[in-house]
Amino acid sequence: MAPLAFIQCVILAHLTGELSRVRTWSSLEMTPIKAALLGVNGVIACGLNIVSFTANRAAGPLSMTVAANVKQVLSVFLAVIIFKLTITPTNALGILLTLAGGTWYAAVEYKEKRGSWRK
Numbered sequence: 001m002a003p004l005a006f007i008q009c010v011i012l013a014h015l016t017g018e019l020s021r022v023r024t025w026s027s028l029e030m031t032p033i034k035a036a037l038l039g040v041n042g043v044i045a046c047g048l049n050i051v052s053f054t055a056n057r058a059a060g061p062l063s064m065t066v067a068a069n070v071k072q073v074l075s076v077f078l079a080v081i082i083f084k085l086t087i088t089p090t091n092a093l094g095i096l097l098t099l100a101g102g103t104w105y106a107a108v109e110y111k112e113k114r115g116s117w118r119k
Contacts, residue, residue, distance in 0.1 A: 063109065070102040 013019045056064050073095045080087055087095070 062105075066102045066105050069098050073098045 010019070013022075052064075059067075076091075077095065079085060
């Protein structure tokens with residue numbers, strides 16, 4: 001699907017005018033250091049995808065989804081602490097439900113795996 005996604009992104013970037021802005025920026029402000037940093041960013045992003053796919057294969061898609069949800073909740077929590085945002089009771093309930101669901105899922109999965117090892 002990556003080639004099709006690439007084609008779609010290029011078409012949408014052209015239609016929104018983003019490609020012309022990139023051409024203008026790169027002709028006026030691109031330096032070898034910025035090009036190298038963009039290349040390093042691309043290599044890191046590729047590595048992240050490889051690690052993500054490997055973890056997905058090892059842990060399973062459901063585990064990865066639960067982990068992603070917990071990560072998002074913790075990101076919100078850290079943002080509240082760092083940026084001094086206020087959490088409404090509804091926000092707090094959502095965060096607590098997500099954490100409880102992730103914990104519950106992990107406990108059930110652990111019990112199932114532990115039970116299958118004993119057989």
